[in-house]
Amino acid sequence: MTNKNFYNLPLSKEMIQNLNSIGYEFMTPIQEKSLPYTLENKDLIAKAKTGSGKTAAFGITLLDKLNVKKFRIQSMILCPTRELADQVAKELRLIAKFTHNVKITTLCGGVPYKPQVHSLSHQAHIIVGTPGRILKHLSEENFLPNDINTLVLDEADRMLDMGFNDDINSIIDFLPKQRQTLLFSATYPDNINNLSQNIMNNPITVEIDTVHEKSIINQSFYEINKDGEKKDAILKILNNFKPTSTVIFCNTKIACDNLADDFEDFGLDVLVLHSDLEQRDRTECLVLFANKSYPILIATDVAARGLDIDNLDLVINYDLPFDSEVYTHRIGRTARAGKSGNAVSLVGSTDTELFEDIQDYIELNFELKSLKDEKINYDFKLTSEWRTLYINGGKKSKVRAGDILGALTANIGLDKNDIGKIDIMERCSYVAVRTNVVKKALDGLSNGRIKGKYFKIYEK
Numbered sequence: 366m367t368n369k370n371f372y373n374l375p376l377s378k379e380m381i382q383n384l385n386s387i388g389y390e391f392m393t394p395i396q397e398k399s400l401p402y403t404l405e406n407k408d409l410i411a412k413a414k415t416g417s418g419k420t421a422a423f424g425i426t427l428l429d430k431l432n433v434k435k436f437r438i439q440s441m442i443l444c445p446t447r448e449l450a451d452q453v454a455k456e457l458r459l460i461a462k463f464t465h466n467v468k469i470t471t472l473c474g475g476v477p478y479k480p481q482v483h484s485l486s487h488q489a490h491i492i493v494g495t496p497g498r499i500l501k502h503l504s505e506e507n508f509l510p511n512d513i514n515t516l517v518l519d520e521a522d523r524m525l526d527m528g529f530n531d532d533i534n535s536i537i538d539f540l541p542k543q544r545q546t547l548l549f550s551a552t553y554p555d556n557i558n559n560l561s562q563n564i565m566n567n568p569i570t571v572e573i574d575t576v577h578e579k580s581i582i583n584q585s586f587y588e589i590n591k592d593g594e595k596k597d598a599i600l601k602i603l604n605n606f607k608p609t610s611t612v613i614f615c616n617t618k619i620a621c622d623n624l625a626d627d628f629e630d631f632g633l634d635v636l637v638l639h640s641d642l643e644q645r646d647r648t649e650c651l652v653l654f655a656n657k658s659y660p661i662l663i664a665t666d667v668a669a670r671g672l673d674i675d676n677l678d679l680v681i682n683y684d685l686p687f688d689s690e691v692y693t694h695r696i697g698r699t700a701r702a703g704k705s706g707n708a709v710s711l712v713g714s715t716d717t718e719l720f721e722d723i724q725d726y727i728e729l730n731f732e733l734k735s736l737k738d739e740k741i742n743y744d745f746k747l748t749s750e751w752r753t754l755y756i757n758g759g760k761k762s763k764v765r766a767g768d769i770l771g772a773l774t775a776n777i778g779l780d781k782n783d784i785g786k787i788d789i790m791e792r793c794s795y796v797a798v799r800t801n802v803v804k805k806a807l808d809g810l811s812n813g814r815i816k817g818k819y820f821k822i823y824e825k
């Protein structure tokens with residue numbers, strides 16, 4: 366993190382105060398390098414990864430320009446996945462808190478279309494979504510793009526990898542030529558170069574030095590001789606690190622499910638996230654992990670992008686990824702925004718080449734360590750301080766975080782410190798409460814009202 370604070374920028378006092386109030390006192394390197402240009406409406410190509418503070422870099426830029434009184438879509442953000450789009454929308458809402466009534470709508474594929482059409486009929490200021498679904502809305506004239514003055518391509522390399530090139534170009538054909546275009550990409554292959562030449566106007570290019578990132582993630586690699594040793598290795602690693610929040614990456618869904626079964630046998634509570642899950646279950650899984658109700662998330666790479674969990678202290682590669690770049694994305698889930706973190710990888714007997722490729726890619730050499738002499742401590746447990754209660758009412762029922770907090774404190778008598786993260790979704794809500802008061806909270810909420818209504822409450 367640099368020492369430049371936001372006061373050096375031509376931003377409103379309210380915006381700066383709000384940034385400070387959410388803990389953004391100093392600019393991250395990507396913000397420091399890009400904001401002076403983007404606030405002057407210049408196009409930008411930024412080579413920066415998730416975790417660098419890039420969302421705020423473009424978020425501050427587009428919110429600075431936004432005319433809230435004009436109820437028209439003024440910014441469009443294209444993301445490769447629903448998870449990233451949700452993450453971006455969440456971060457924008459946080460930064461937009463200084464001004465009232467900024468409406469941000471997400472338009473992603475894989476979720477029902479009609480409600481999005483309905484929501485667009487009520488207008489919005491900013492839309493965030495995946496290219497296929499946004500193109501469908503544009504083609505069906507569900508919104509007018511005439512007032513869009515900022516286009517952001519987030520994780521552009523990933524969007525091209527996923528085959529969105531044609532959709533992106535078709536979307537751009539709908540947009541006004543006079544606009545600011547900001548392109549963020551972790552890597553900069555030729556196809557990104559081609560795309561940027563066609564759609565940008567004299568962009569400035571900034572690149573974030575990765576040396577700092579390398580030094581704050583402690584990476585280690587352990588040798589595994591037989592596949593069957595992997596589970597024991599993971600238990601030894603967890604026992605050594607005693608992490609509160611860990612993501613374990615496997616290359617296949619089956620490996621995720623098998624590992625989850627093994628953990629269950631061992632009495633460890635885990636969440637599993639992969640593409641076989643329905644969108645609702647994927648969202649719920651991320652909520653339960655982010656609010657610290659479960660210490661372990663086992664995932665395939667769908668989770669790697671856009672997963673923004675505070676204080677994730679350990680990433681484990683159960684399988685080494687086939688692509689070295691994916692390795693850096695996975696381990697980048699820890700050590701967010703200047704914090705430190707740990708990444709541990711298991712290297713099987715057939716993974717020697719992958720291990721070498723990774724070392725070449727990140728330009729570091731590692732010793733391959735052994736866990737053979739370490740014993741498994743069978744008494745060891747990873748428990749969570751929090752549990753989650755599900756409430757079958759959300760935004761649609763006009764439930765707000767304050768209503769749930771009020772019901773738990775004023776009506777049921779819980780202490781504020783016993784209540785953790787509250788997530789309000791369209792049709793349901795989640796509240797984390799400390800394990801020792803979960804029964805009291807569950808009984809109290811089940812028998813009482815929230816905002817004058819009775820809701821069904823379940824423990825998750």
Ligand code: AMP
Binds near residue numbers: 392414420701
């Ligand atoms: P991103 O790269 O946009 O995914 O951001 C990574 C994390 O950094 C998010 O949790 C942000 O809330 C956080 N962040 C962004 N900018 C700042 C800042 N200037 N100071 C502290 N944290 C920040």
